[in-house]
Structure formats: structure tokens, C-alpha cells
Amino acid sequence: METRELSVVAGSFVGFQVLFSVASPRLSLAVTPGYRRLPPTKLTEWNSRLVSTVHALIVGLFCLYILWFDDAVNANPVWGDPNLVKLNVAITCGYLLYDLVLLACNWSTMGDSFFVCHHLAALYAYGYVLTRGVLPYFANFRLISELSTPFVNQRWFYEALKYPRSHRLVVLNGVAMAVVFFVVRIGVMPSYWASVFATFGTLEFERLGLGAQVAWITSCIALDVLNTIWMYKIARGCYKVMTGRGGRKVKDDADGSIAADKKHANNHTD
Numbered sequence: 001m002e003t004r005e006l007s008v009v010a011g012s013f014v015g016f017q018v019l020f021s022v023a024s025p026r027l028s029l030a031v032t033p034g035y036r037r038l039p040p041t042k043l044t045e046w047n048s049r050l051v052s053t054v055h056a057l058i059v060g061l062f063c064l065y066i067l068w069f070d071d072a073v074n075a076n077p078v079w080g081d082p083n084l085v086k087l088n089v090a091i092t093c094g095y096l097l098y099d100l101v102l103l104a105c106n107w108s109t110m111g112d113s114f115f116v117c118h119h120l121a122a123l124y125a126y127g128y129v130l131t132r133g134v135l136p137y138f139a140n141f142r143l144i145s146e147l148s149t150p151f152v153n154q155r156w157f158y159e160a161l162k163y164p165r166s167h168r169l170v171v172l173n174g175v176a177m178a179v180v181f182f183v184v185r186i187g188v189m190p191s192y193w194a195s196v197f198a199t200f201g202t203l204e205f206e207r208l209g210l211g212a213q214v215a216w217i218t219s220c221i222a223l224d225v226l227n228t229i230w231m232y233k234i235a236r237g238c239y240k241v242m243t244g245r246g247g248r249k250v251k252d253d254a255d256g257s258i259a260a261d262k263k264h265a266n267n268h269t270d
Contacts (some may be wrong), residue, residue, distance in 0.1 A: 012094020
């Protein structure tokens with residue numbers, strides 16, 4: 001891994017920690033008076049979800065830029081110039097490390113095994129991108145899924161502030177979350193895997209070596225299984241709200257699914 005990528009990972013880790021500890025509490029107090037009335041455990045998760053949203057917007061929008069304008073990556077998905085992708089992946093790795101530390105310090109209130117599996121699988125795969133510069137197109141494609149995270153976090157914010165689940169803003173956000181989650185995590189699966197299969201048997205694929213091949217394929221399968229589980233929970237929660245069967249529960253099925261991917265890279269529910 002080059003010095004630039006190491007610096008970005010470290011800077012990302014520190015930056016998100018500062019955002020969590022300093023910026024988020026002050027910004028949240030300025031935006032909503034309900035923040036000061038939250039219990040300590042929810043204050044921690046509120047701040048972590050705000051950090052998650054910031055990370056998701058930075059990385060997700062950067063991903064779209066690369067997808068639309070980085071011709072080198074799109075021309076050769078396995079060995080294209082990874083310069084911009086490595087920068088984006090380094091930001092995400094710093095965030096994931098910060099998030100895992102936060103989880104370890106608050107396991108009793110925020111711990112979730114799905115969340116840990118998701119982050120470890122991502123770090124395992126992104127490690128190859130940072131150290132060898134391989135698979136830039138596929139790494140970038142995966143990060144587009146972060147665009148669903150702000151909607152998931154916003155759903156939790158409404159829940160924490162005790163908005164009725166029948167409130168128009170809650171319903172609209174829930175529907176938007178379900179749609180965006182499906183588009184960026186489930187709907188793209190056929191296209192993504194078609195591109196993966198297209199590389200099999202090519203010289204570029206053989207050059208990867210067995211280690212990178214296994215890391216790539218197994219991590220993708222693991223992430224897609226988790227995304228499918230979360231999509232099911234989101235769809236179930238969304239159906240309950242739209243049919244008036246959801247009621248107002250502080251920790252219901254949907255909220256459980258949000259905890260599944262945590263406030264961060266993934267929380268998912270209705």
C-alpha cells in the first residue's frame with residue numbers, strides 16, 4: 001500500500017472520529033432540540049449515524065463520478081488505472097475501521113454480528129484494491145450501494161425523535177429507502193455478476209492469482225447474501241407501514257433490520 005493510501009485511511013479514521021465526537025453533537029443540537037432529550041445510548045447511535053450519512057454521501061457521489069467519467073477504469077475493469085478508486089476505497093476503509101472501534105466500545109447497545117460480517121468482508125476485499133490496485137471497476141461498483149444509507153439513517157432519526165410511523169415524512173422516507181436500497185444493492189446484481197462472469201477465463205482474470213480471485217468472489221457472495229436479507233426486512237417493514245399494519249414500535253422488526261447493518265454502511269428497514 002502506498003503512502004498516499006495509508007495517509008488517507010488514517011486521515012479518514014481520525015476525521016470521522018472527530019466528526020462523531022465534536023461536530024455531530026454540536027450540529028445536531030443546532031438542528032433539532034429533540035437531540036438533547038435522547039438517552040445516552042441513543043446519543044451515541046445518533047452521532048454514529050450522522051457520521052455514516054456523511055461518509056455515504058462522500059463515497060457514493062464519488063463512485064458515480066468515477067463510473068461516469070473514469071474511462072480507464074471502465075475500459076479495463078480488472079486492471080484499469082485504480083488511482084481514483086483507491087482514494088475512495090481508502091476513505092471507506094478508514095471509516096470501516098472507525099466504525100468497528102466504535103462498535104467494540106459499545107457492543108452491549110450497538111453490537112450486531114451481521115454488521116461485523118459486512119465490514120470484515122468489505123475490508124478483506126478492499127485490501128486487495130489498496131495493496132495491488134486490482135479490480136477497480138468492481139470495487140467502485142460495490143461502493144455505489146452506500147447511496148442507500150442516508151435513507152436508512154433518516155428512518156432511524158425519525159424513530160428516535162418519536163415521529164409517528166404514519167407521519168408523511170416517515171412514510172415517504174421509508175418508500176424512498178426501499179426503492180433506493182433495491183436499485184443500488186439488489187437491482188444491480190444481474191449487471192454486476194454478468195460483468196464478473198465476463199472476466200472468467202480471460203488473461204486479466206488469470207493474472208489476479210488465486211488469492212485475489214477467492215477474496216473477490218467470496219466477499220461479493222457474502223455481501224449479496226446480507227443485502228438480500230436486509231432487502232427482505234426492509235420490504236416487510238415498508239409493506240406494514242403502507243398497509244397500516246406497522247403501528248408505532250420503538251424497536252420493531254424493521255428497526256431490528258436497521259440495526260443489522262447498523263447506522264452505517266448499512267442499517268436497513270422500512
